[in-house]
Amino acid sequence: MEAIPHSSAVGSLMCVMRCTRLDIGHAVGVVSRFLANPGKEHCEVVKWILRYLKGTLKMCLCFGGAKPILEEFTDVDMAGDLDGRKSTSGFLFTFAGRAEEYKVHYDSQSAIDLSKNSMYHSRSHQRPTGSLQESDRDELQVRTQLHFFCIVVFVNGKVCNDPKLATADDFFFSGLLTPQNTSNPIGSKVTPVNVIQILGLNTLGISLARIDFAPYGLNPPHTHPRATEVIVVLEGTLYVGFVTSNTDNRLFTKVLYPGDVFVFPQGLIHFQFNNGKTNAVALAALSSQNPGTITVANAVFGSNPRISDDVLAKAFQVDKKVVDYLQAQFWWPSN
Structure with missing residues (x-):
């Protein structure tokens, strides 16, 4: 078998298969499994493929x-x-x-x-x-x-509407310049513009959000499991930051002024805080039509049903009474 260029022949067949002869894909895939120690029967199979190619030169799929x-x-x-x-x-x-x-x-x-x-x-x-x-x-x-484009009927894995039924309204949203009410316990309000608001965003991998902040308002520590976020400040100043994953858990922070841009990598916990005495407004772009949001405090202490206080007391190294107190709070369904 050493005198027979079996591997070279199979390599040539793979080149032909990738370029013009898709029909021999399965046969070449089988013979390529036996390149380490081919036998006589394997060489015969290669010959059969070569004969097939010769006999079908003027044929095509x-x-x-x-x-x-x-x-x-x-x-x-x-x-x-x-x-x-x-x-x-x-x-x-x-x-x-x-x-x-x-x-x-x-x-x-x-x-x-x-x-x-x-x-x-x-x-x-x-x-x-x-x-x-x-x-x-x-x-x-x-x-x-x-x-x-895929005009969504229901988000994430569901069927799309017939493109012929799409209208201009499926690609339109109005009101992003409208200031939002920030009179809530955290002092902020997010106006999302994702696939829920614009059905035509489905499968396009992009979305927006307007974030309004009252003085000292906070967009609490949260994460977007499916998107990287880029934020630009339009009004006021914001103290922003994110924390890297285990085991470094490094904190990156910056004070942003109008026109400043900051990036929050996908999946990392981040926050925005208005450290000024006036209102602040920011615009965020996210790399998913449905980025998702998990607010840390809400998920840990406001889950339904509650996480066992034994678990949280052990995780945070605090007394169970502290956990019970935190779980008894009303966690604002933020953003």
Whole structure:
């Protein structure tokens, strides 16, 4: 077998497969699993593929239709590998009837092992068997932005409305310049402009928020699990900051004046405090159409049902009476 360029032949087939011959993807994926110690039967399979290519030089895969529709097809073969009882899955994306991208996923553990221990899923590897050219990818992105908006019927995982039924109101919001009432225990009010307010933002990965502060008003420590936030001060001054994750827990703070910009990285706890004697206004941009908000105090001490005071007393190293007092407070449903 040393005199036979088996690995070179398989490599050439993979190049052909990625560029023009998507139809040999599965066959090449199978033979590529045996490059370390190929046998005579593996070389015969490579020859069969080469004969197939030679006999189909003037043939091609045809996908009918020309409507600008992005479709996905998937298939799974559970334990189909007769040698190791491993599983194969894959997907194919087509746009306007043309195959754009596809991939074969081959588990590195047998189906029996996977059924016993789900940790093995994280050790599986993906074998790419087709991809877009850069020019095609850019073209697809442009066409997607122009033609594929998703007017949400219900947020997060639910179906989208028919694009033909979309109206200008699905992309419109009015009133962001209107000052908001900050007469509440924390002295601030957030006016969100996300997918709830503008249905056309769905899948676009961006949203806004106006934040009004009374003198010494606070947007309490909170986090956005799905978004990075960029804030710009329009009026007044704000003392802002965020804390990094364990184990450093470093605090980054800054006093912002009108026109100043500050970034709060995704998922990190952050706050904004009006340390002035006048009202303050800020505008925030977030990298998600539905960034989510978790206010720390509300989540820890105002959960429903309550977190056990044994847990919180141990976590905060305080007496249970302190925890009971904090849990008895009315936690303003802030922002």
